[in-house]
Amino acid sequence: METTRLIIWNITLVDVSKLFEGLGDLVGLIRVRQGGRISQESKLVIAICQMKQVFLGTVFFLHRFVCSMLKSMSPRRKKFMLTFVLVVTIGALLVVSLWEGLTVRPYTLSTGKISTKLTIAILSDLHSTVYGENQSVLLKKVKEQKPDLVLLAGDIVDDRRPAEGAIALLKSIATAYPCFYVTGNHEFWSGRADEIKESIRSLGITVLEGRCTDITLKGQQLQICGVDDPDGFTHERFYGEEISARWDEQFERCKKELKKNVFSILLSHRPERVAYYKGSGFDLVVSGHAHGGQIRIPGLIDGLYAPDQGLLPKYTGGVYDLRGTRMVVSRGLSRSFIPRVFNPPELVIMNIEPLQ
Numbered sequence: 001m002e003t004t005r006l007i008i009w010n011i012t013l014v015d016v017s018k019l020f021e022g023l024g025d026l027v028g029l030i031r032v033r034q035g036g037r038i039s040q041e042s043k044l045v046i047a048i049c050q051m052k053q054v055f056l057g058t059v060f061f062l063h064r065f066v067c068s069m070l071k072s073m074s075p076r077r078k079k080f081m082l083t084f085v086l087v088v089t090i091g092a093l094l095v096v097s098l099w100e101g102l103t104v105r106p107y108t109l110s111t112g113k114i115s116t117k118l119t120i121a122i123l124s125d126l127h128s129t130v131y132g133e134n135q136s137v138l139l140k141k142v143k144e145q146k147p148d149l150v151l152l153a154g155d156i157v158d159d160r161r162p163a164e165g166a167i168a169l170l171k172s173i174a175t176a177y178p179c180f181y182v183t184g185n186h187e188f189w190s191g192r193a194d195e196i197k198e199s200i201r202s203l204g205i206t207v208l209e210g211r212c213t214d215i216t217l218k219g220q221q222l223q224i225c226g227v228d229d230p231d232g233f234t235h236e237r238f239y240g241e242e243i244s245a246r247w248d249e250q251f252e253r254c255k256k257e258l259k260k261n262v263f264s265i266l267l268s269h270r271p272e273r274v275a276y277y278k279g280s281g282f283d284l285v286v287s288g289h290a291h292g293g294q295i296r297i298p299g300l301i302d303g304l305y306a307p308d309q310g311l312l313p314k315y316t317g318g319v320y321d322l323r324g325t326r327m328v329v330s331r332g333l334s335r336s337f338i339p340r341v342f343n344p345p346e347l348v349i350m351n352i353e354p355l356q
């Protein structure tokens with residue numbers, strides 16, 4: 001992704017008129033930069049630039065059209081027209097950027113450790129948000145994806161909102177799919193983490209606290225491991241103890257339980273703990289917490305701010321390669337008074353395919 005970003009920036013700096021000289025030049029430019037090879041990343045850049053060409057062409061056409069119209073107008077009418085166009089443009093931009101409709105975001109990864117495709121639904125950072133009566137909207141979206149497994153990556157229950165919405169969701173998915181859950185920081189901030197875990201457990205959902213568990217799906221074995229949120233160990237009852245060591249202990253225990261030839265997943269709410277995940281032996285780490293960086297600008301900023309990562313965070317949403325361990329970060333499902341900009345709430349679908 002770093003290369004892609006670099007190339008996009010470089011292309012942005014190229015004189016706009018050059019972009020109109022044709023796609024051939026652009027392909028040539030990328031070929032030179034990448035030693036004659038056209039990679040997947042380059043194809044993406046070409047697609048973005050094609051869109052850019054269409055966009056610039058449309059702007060150019062509209063500009064000419066508006067200018068010719070304005071020429072024939074009185075100054076008063078001209079002023080009205082310009083104000084109208086400005087208001088409509090700003091309005092449209094606001095609607096598009098602040099749209100918070102539920103999105104399904106699919107990712108695919110391949111592994112030699114499975115023989116039949118698996119579909120995993122990842123729900124993270126719901127923060128007790130309600131999607132329709134009894135979570136019907138969210139449940140419908142999950143059902144449509146026909147997942148083999150549901151993973152709950154923390155902050156499902158919020159510390160300041162009523163838990164009913166979250167419990168309604170958990171009740172329904174627990175009866176339909178194998179479900180695994182880990183805590184996020186907000187479950188601990190509520191001061192009722194043990195109670196929440198117990199009620200989730202009572203629904204038939206596996207609560208992971210520094211352990212791995214085996215599951216067989218479509219005749220193939222999988223290992224699902226999970227650690228509590230580190231804020232669980234800064235809770236007042238742990239004061240005076242080696243707090244960071246408690247999380248490390250859980251993480252190391254999961255690592256020790258790994259079986260080499262079985263596809264393994266670690267559920268851990270925190271994406272910023274990449275130093276632990278890199279080359280850890282887990283095939284996939286599932287995280288959330290960053291809320292997509294809250295404010296995103298397509299092609300420019302992958303998030304303005306994320307807790308525990310600060311400004312311009314790096315791990316806000318997507319799949320990251322961490323020396324053989326891949327980490328998928330969900331942008332989360334919460335809706336709150338803080339606007340999400342170009343960052344709609346999402347249900348992540350991870351398709352795991354056998355290597356061809």
Ligand SMILES: [Fe+2]
Binds near residue numbers: 155184185269289290
């Ligand atoms: Fe969180």
